[in-house]
Amino acid sequence: MCGIVGCILKNDKAAPVLLDCVQGLEYRGYDSVGLATYSASGIKIKKDKGKIKEVSEKLHLEELPGEIGIGHVRWATHGLPTKENAHPHTDCTGKIAVVHNGIIENYKELKDQLEDEGHQFTSQTDTEVIPHLVEKYMSQGVGLEEAMNQTISKLHGSYAFAVISTDEPHKIMGVRKESPLILGVGDGEYFLASDAPAILQHTRRIIYLADHETFIMDADGVTVKDREGQVMDKEIETIRWTPEMAQKGGYDHFMLKEIHEQPEAVKNTLFEVSDIKKIVSKFPEFKRITFVACGTSYHASMVGKYLFEGLLGLPTDVILASEFEFAANALDPDSLVIFISQSGETADTLKALKIANKKAETLAIVNVLGSTATREADHVIFTRAGPEIGVAATKTYISQLTCIYLLVACMSGDKELLEELQQVPDHMKKVFSYEDKIKDMAAKYKDAQDFFFIGRGFSYPTALEGALKLKEITYIHGEGYAAGELKHGPLALIDDDVPVVTVVPPGKSHDRTLSNVEEVKARGARVIGLGSSEDQVLKYEAHDMVEFSPEINELISPLIYVVPLQLLSYHISVARGIDPDKPKNLAKCVTVE
Ligand code: M6R
Numbered sequence: 001m002c003g004i005v006g007c008i009l010k011n012d013k014a015a016p017v018l019l020d021c022v023q024g025l026e027y028r029g030y031d032s033v034g035l036a037t038y039s040a041s042g043i044k045i046k047k048d049k050g051k052i053k054e055v056s057e058k059l060h061l062e063e064l065p066g067e068i069g070i071g072h073v074r075w076a077t078h079g080l081p082t083k084e085n086a087h088p089h090t091d092c093t094g095k096i097a098v099v100h101n102g103i104i105e106n107y108k109e110l111k112d113q114l115e116d117e118g119h120q121f122t123s124q125t126d127t128e129v130i131p132h133l134v135e136k137y138m139s140q141g142v143g144l145e146e147a148m149n150q151t152i153s154k155l156h157g158s159y160a161f162a163v164i165s166t167d168e169p170h171k172i173m174g175v176r177k178e179s180p181l182i183l184g185v186g187d188g189e190y191f192l193a194s195d196a197p198a199i200l201q202h203t204r205r206i207i208y209l210a211d212h213e214t215f216i217m218d219a220d221g222v223t224v225k226d227r228e229g230q231v232m233d234k235e236i237e238t239i240r241w242t243p244e245m246a247q248k249g250g251y252d253h254f255m256l257k258e259i260h261e262q263p264e265a266v267k268n269t270l271f272e273v274s275d276i277k278k279i280v281s282k283f284p285e286f287k288r289i290t291f292v293a294c295g296t297s298y299h300a301s302m303v304g305k306y307l308f309e310g311l312l313g314l315p316t317d318v319i320l321a322s323e324f325e326f327a328a329n330a331l332d333p334d335s336l337v338i339f340i341s342q343s344g345e346t347a348d349t350l351k352a353l354k355i356a357n358k359k360a361e362t363l364a365i366v367n368v369l370g371s372t373a374t375r376e377a378d379h380v381i382f383t384r385a386g387p388e389i390g391v392a393a394t395k396t397y398i399s400q401l402t403c404i405y406l407l408v409a410c411m412s413g414d415k416e417l418l419e420e421l422q423q424v425p426d427h428m429k430k431v432f433s434y435e436d437k438i439k440d441m442a443a444k445y446k447d448a449q450d451f452f453f454i455g456r457g458f459s460y461p462t463a464l465e466g467a468l469k470l471k472e473i474t475y476i477h478g479e480g481y482a483a484g485e486l487k488h489g490p491l492a493l494i495d496d497d498v499p500v501v502t503v504v505p506p507g508k509s510h511d512r513t514l515s516n517v518e519e520v521k522a523r524g525a526r527v528i529g530l531g532s533s534e535d536q537v538l539k540y541e542a543h544d545m546v547e548f549s550p551e552i553n554e555l556i557s558p559l560i561y562v563v564p565l566q567l568l569s570y571h572i573s574v575a576r577g578i579d580p581d582k583p584k585n586l587a588k589c590v591t592v593e
Helices: 013-023 053-058 107-116 129-139 144-154 243-248 256-260 261-271 273-281 294-314 322-332 347-357 373-377 395-412 417-422 424-432 436-443 459-474 482-488 511-522 538-542 558-575
Strands: 003-008 032-039 042-049 069-075 096-104 159-167 172-175 182-185 190-193 205-208 214-217 221-225 286-294 316-320 333-343 361-366 380-384 450-455 477-482 501-505 526-532 544-548
Touching: 003 013, 003 096, 003 159, 003 172, 003 214, 003 417, 013 032, 013 053, 013 069, 032 107, 042 096, 069 096, 069 159, 096 129, 096 333, 107 129, 129 144, 129 159, 144 159, 144 172, 144 214, 172 190, 182 221, 190 558, 205 333, 214 361, 256 261, 256 273, 256 544, 261 373, 261 395, 261 417, 261 424, 273 380, 273 395, 286 347, 294 333, 294 395, 294 459, 316 322, 322 347, 322 526, 347 373, 361 373, 361 395, 361 417, 373 380, 380 459, 395 417, 395 558, 417 424, 424 544, 424 558, 436 526, 436 544, 436 558, 450 459, 450 482, 450 511, 450 526, 459 477, 459 482, 477 482, 482 511, 501 511, 501 558, 511 526, 511 538, 526 538, 544 558
Parallel strands: 286 316, 286 333, 333 361, 361 380, 450 477, 450 501, 501 526, 526 544
Antiparallel strands: 003 069, 003 190, 032 042, 032 069, 096 159, 159 172, 172 214, 182 190, 182 205, 214 221
């Protein structure tokens, strides 16, 4: 996830405005920053790795000349956070500059072709193919717009990009496809950004672009065209956001924003499938899988165990990173040891990775490019969640799960599973239509002292994750339990009014989990049921229910059923007057053992 901006001003220098705009997008990435402006002396670029403030103090970004320009904040996806990989990127001549957000899935193939044709690349990014393609088509005699359209026809993946060229100065052009992009209309001044809050200080009049729409902006206005190149009559909407809301993109908290970004995070992570196939093709035959992780990443690993054992028949262990040293002696050298960590910097996980590296093949599934785990492991898969600011892991968990499902689908050759994964973003979006109901439930249950979360099989890690979220951001005691295990002790704790959240998607453990619902109800518990909209028995038994599409079976349910649990904890936290983004005693990245 990166952020792009651009502007054409009347009489002022663009650079200070671009700088202000990228600051509004810092939540989208903070690995590196760069601006390109056009003036009589051509396109000038300043960029480097580091936070906006540091880079700006060092390079004086605001001093770039000209009234037109583009800018970028980067969250590294392809290529480490370095000056060379920072945007804007240029063609061979430096006459074309591009900023891009998204992933160009087929960039390797395009880069090879362009290099064979003599183009010189200076970065490891996927983005750099865009200015080189535009250069190629312009050198064949077409204008910037036609060159951009021909470039778009070659790209696979998700992208929002903006391009400037010295051959057609005083213009900015761009496109949106599956990555956000809005245009701003000021008083004879025009803007573009990944997100409206970035340009709020300059205009509140916004044009929302849809997928495949392109735009051309100059001092006379903005033209938007559809996929067929027809000029569109786009509505200009006036938004009423305060600058304070800016960084959070209009949400009250980062956590809520990150929960709502999960469909996009899954979509982006699904693009990893080609890299995963390549990694899998190099694997020897493993006899065992061992997952190592902490906290939420440990729960993702547990889903991995059910997948590897259920679909591949491979014996799988899941070990807490802080306990790994006690199990390391028994590590099978024919194992693949998979480390899951959003930060790639968790001390317990890194220590375990060092030990495992001496004994077996290691794979890290990590969200932060360039983090220590990515440098230490034999293989690396990236979760494409973008930066996660809230301490409670949400979209990184979902992206970790997506990677594990992809890994298993690639190792087993299960095409049906790959297809099912494509439906996940849409299933998730439907859950958001239940948010008001979940908010009401939060108000109803916010004063409970203890919660239980129960589920069997694939729903057990979901129950554990629901309980962890609750503890972490509401300070209410939450206990996640395997539904069948409840009667072996914890049932003694169930009495009147203890909420028991029951995760019971359609599947083979459904009926037995419903028997456990009966058991807790008989002891006075209040049951919150998560199940299919066609589950009449659960509807009858539960005091409150969150309904899901009946198409979501047990196997795929961990990716979707956890979303209402994240929302429930979030809304309870807010109802109790807690800041869910900064829970007490906790840190986003735990770098001590
Ligand atoms: O960065 P990691 O995934 O290695 O972090 C592991 C845990 O510290 C983390 O998942 C923690 O449990 C979260 N705050 C839970 O929301």
